[in-house]
Amino acid sequence: MSSENKSLLTKGIGGIGAALLVLNGLIGAGIFALPAKMALSSALSALTSF
Known part of the structure; x- marks a missing residue:
């Protein structure tokens, strides 16, 4: 060069x-943060619906 x-x-x-x-x-x-928050909120609502 x-x-x-x-x-x-x-x-x-x-x-x-x-x-x-x-x-x-x-x-x-x-x-990575948004899907984790969505999974946590959907899991909590699924547990409370039963």
């Missing part, structure tokens, strides 16, 4: 990448 190409390549996330990483974490947590 020439010195010109090395200066173009950086190992960094940046502000937009960091914001998207946080958004990804929020969405990922929601995928």
Whole structure:
């Protein structure tokens, strides 16, 4: 690699990448948290209906 190409390549996330990483974490947590809450509420209502 020439010195010109090395200066173009950086190992960094940046502000937009960091914001998207946080958004990804929020969405990922929601995928697992919401079904757990729904299962808990449906189980409680099923137990009380009998």
